[in-house]
Amino acid sequence: MKLDILALAAHPDDVELCCGGTIAKHIDAGHRVGVVDFTEGELGTRGTREIRLQEAERATQILGLTVRENLGFSDGFFENNKAHKLRVVQSIRKYQPEVVFINAPNDRHPDHGRAHQLAKEACFMAGLRAIKTEQDGEEQQAWRPKTVYSYIQGWSIHPDIVVDVSDHWSTKMEAILAFKSQFHDPESSDPETFLSTPEFLQFIEGRGREWGQAIGVKYGEGFNIQRVVGVNDITTLL
Secondary structure, X not given: OOOOEEEEEOOOOHHHHHHHHHHHXXXXXXXXXXXXXXXXXXXXXXXXXXXXHHHHHHHHHHHOOOEEEEEXXXXXXXXXXXXXXXXXXXXXXXXXXXXXXXXXXXXXXXXXXXXXXXXXXXXXXXXXXXXXXXXXXXXXXXXXXXXXXXXXXXXXXXXXXXXXOHHHHHHHHHHHXXXXXXXXXXXXXXXXXXXXXXXXXXXXXXXXHHHHHHOOXXXXXXXXXXXXXXXXXXXXXX
């Protein structure tokens, strides 16, 4: 099941919040896109593990993902160690993506930075033939994605590139709101969190508009890359 793009995330809803528009845009263009969530978000203050997984399935349908799976790592306590790294290597080799999206390098939630480092190292290690992994009893082939981009989360990080997602912003917001338990709901009796205030969704809207304005469009999503960006045609830059 080869993918064009694979998004790796510490928690269900990370990719919807940060790169849902980019994912929807590339799926609409015919690319095969999948998501691998590391944890089930079971430490979340609002909702339950079961509700979060149901919400992730709903968001999957909204975005039109080819595949979504959850590695079942321990929310808040997974580590960047050999065992976890090999699980991520298996996923990369399984889907053989050309492009991988990963969590932000630093953020208010410590899982995000740890997931970034884990995913970044796994993307490199997946290309080492001396590292052996199996799928369904058969040895996997080494595979290294061409490009790894980190999406930007709560903390402000200046993007290296911005994707125009103006035509897919409504799909992004619909996918975000699939995680109803996590966001503002005046009828909910769950404790208020950073995500559940009305201002949080306004922040998502404002950031999308800010980065869109930076490239002359209505909405944008920002990414960081740790290598030089190359283009074939300088006139194609926005």
